[in-house]
Amino acid sequence: MSERVEIDGYDVEAVEAWIRDNTQGLEPPFEWVQLEGGHSNLTYALTDLKGNRAVVRRPPMGELLPKAHDMGREFSIISGLGPTAVPVPIAYGYCESPEVTGAHFYVMSQVDGKALFELEDSLDYLTEDARANVGLSFMDVLASLHSVDPDDVGLGDLGKKEDYVGRQIKTWYRSWEASAEGASYDDPDLHELHDFLQSRRPDQGPARVVHGDYGLHNCLLSEEGLLTAVLDWEISTLGDPMADFAYALNTWAEPGDKLVNKENAPTLADGFSDRSELIERYAAKTGCDLTDLPYYISFNHFKTACIVHGVYARYMQGQKSSEGVDLDYYRTRIGVSIELSKQAAAELA
Structure with missing residues (x-):
């Protein structure tokens, strides 16, 4: 040195x-x-x-x-x-x-552990027995986060506490509208989803710290499949914990999914819990009411569609270099996210 x-x-x-x-x-x-x-x-x-x-x-x-x-x-x-x-x-x-x-x-501090980004990360780092531990640990940590009163830990001013989902819908819908011309891509289903989600917003409970991007790519895992740290808090704010929970579920692909946002997701390896087990674990730890869970799942897929749409528009307008970039991937992912949002919304009809 x-x-x-x-x-x-x-x-x-x-x-x-x-x-x-x-x-x-x-x-x-x-x-x-x-x-x-x-x-x-x-x-x-x-x-x-x-x-x-x-x-x-x-x-x-x-x-x-x-x-x-x-x-x-x-x-x-x-x-x-x-x-x-x-x-x-x-x-x-x-x-x-x-x-x-x-x-x-x-x-x-530097914390020991490894984040999982791709399927190969799971196969290389975790045994099948260890993978069985990941989902429960993943949910236990999220439940712990959502049990913290932000005022008790000096984070009461981290963001606005009211109407988190409503504000997010407005923000990302504006992003979609601003990007539509540059992307040369609009979809009437997205607009219908916007109207549906705004009209059906559940009442929000007490605001909690929401990570905003809680997934295995932002967690460190031990070789036994237990979370050792949650990282990358830069978009964290105060909001509706159910939205954070549903986002985490949306990142959790499982074998047999007909539509996925990521073809080589780490949770596609054998041994991981399925989403129903994650839902059961989180509900047991928090006592949350799952009645509106499909709404929050739909909302997060809507949000993902808007985010990816904005990235796609920047590529199409030359604001980001598209050399070596598969633009069809982005366009396909937008469509998949819209379809998944529609499917979850249909459960509430």
């Missing part, structure tokens, strides 16, 4: 000096190793000469949207949830000043 290397987005010497002066138990110089995932944030594992480990995380390079990649927000969330039953990394320190390395950043 005596040889200094250049790290994109980081002034290594300045960041190491800040960590030395503002955290405990870490002694630079560090070995820097970039970590996968992380929503394009520049995330590195750090190891000092004594083997002490940490993770440093900052926004990506270039011009960013005003509220995107808020490292201070992430740091506040893992700090607040640290004393709870939700497994999160330990928050070591947050540097608000961009003078150190050109952007704000934070430092947290």
